[in-house]
Amino acid sequence: MEVKKRSTPILPWMRSPVDVNQFEACALNLVPCLDPRLEVALDKMGFSSLFPVQVAVWQETIGPGAFERDLCINSPTGSGKTLAYALPIVQKLSTRSVKCLRALVVLPTRDLALQVKEVFAAIAPAVGLSVGLAVGQSSIADEISELIKRPKLEAGICYDPEDVTCELQSSVDILVATPGRLMDHINSTKGFTLEHLCYLVVDETDRLLREAYQSWLPTVLQLTQSNEESLFPLANSFLSSTFGSLKTIRRCGVERGFKGKSRPRLVKMVLSATLTQDPSKLAQLNLHHPLLMTTGKRRYQLPEKLESYKLICESNLRPLYLVALLQELGEEKCIVFTSSTESTHRLCTLLNLFGDLGIKIKEYSGLQRQSRRSKTLKSFREGKVQVLVSSDAMTRGMDVQGVKNVINYDIPAYIKTYIHRAGRTARAGQAGRCFTLLHKYEVKRFKKMLQKADNESVPHYSVPSSSIESLRAAYNSALGKLKETVESEASRKRKFGSKFLKLSRTKPTDRRKG
């Protein structure tokens, strides 16, 4: 029998993880030390117990672990990682007496940040904490007024906005941000400071570490250290050359306004369903005595109730097979993943030209404006749209209730992508199915890829050939219409492009309005 090689992590601390599988769900009234106000808030969310990963993290934070180590949490999609970090942070901050920015949660996309903010917003107010969002959803001015409290105007004395000596205070205890907007506030928002930060959460860590986003991570780490304890000489010189006289450097030893109490260590929590084991990447986080919490022995784990299927078809007939499959799935909520924004647009257009399929199909991709994407996501959440054709913009972290099926129209290139895509279904212990459309030459590669997640045999799923035949005429007609649509879109774009060019030559645009 062939013995499978398991990759051993290089970093010693990764070799002795806490296995989340050893924990069981715990009824809320049995969670040790849980603030009763948070119990009520969780109950209002419809939660009656904590999931295993949440119990495990609770142990290491509020329980005996007491937040003494930085936590690296690698648990499957949909296992409840958001609440796993949100709950202990909120409970810990519930006893704070002075309002200032204490917890920062960084996520790679705006929609994800909005989703995570909702989770904090459902529990934090119960203990008097406020949560802010910095994602560029509104204008920077509106965002600043949400995040920073201006001193009240005294009668006869006019507040000077240029006066940096004025005490500007944070209006929020917890901030959920995307790296770009976070950097905007760090660079230019008066009164925005990370001086008092106690908790830093890097969600979807492997994705965030892949891209530098204006060096947001070294900047945040630098700004949360005292001047004296800097362990990052490189980051230091980078920062001083980039930001010059930044005012937010942490004061050493003693927190301002905290009557001599020494400043606590910045606790970091990093999470993903596919956490990197790459030492050089993890080194960027400057973790303190890190503890890995993972599920089972495998590095990659699919949700327990996920069923994976392969559907073999000729490349040129894939749209036909997809339509036949969608018809079989009826009105079940479904996400169809393609490999690029362009093919998302093309496929969605084609599906909508097929005649009346009795299902509402919309596209969701990075090509669209954020407002359009948010609108589509809302309709999908509400069930007004049943099928979302998506690029990988929807792959990570997005949580939409009731998604029963995921379809890989294009085979994902990596197991990580498969895991995150498939993970949009079978969440929170629910059942779900992931179908992958394959050409027969792709089967071997697909099998090898899924073995990395211990998925040995992926059964075939077949659609009746009669369904395929009955769709052929509609398909040919849709293809013809697609050609016309693509041409008219291209000519519209050309016209718009030249008009825009003329306009931009004659009239300067106000960039800040965008």
Ligand SMILES: Nc1ncnc2c1ncn2[C@@H]1O[C@H](COP(=O)(O)OP(=O)(O)OP(=O)(O)O)[C@@H](O)[C@H]1O
């Ligand atoms: N204790 C709980 N009881 C019931 N439902 C819960 C509980 N905790 C989380 N959930 C629900 O489980 C779903 C998945 O949670 P969450 O989005 O945090 O998963 P995740 O592990 O972060 O997934 P991903 O890796 O895809 O980002 C959400 O719909 C959430 O509301």
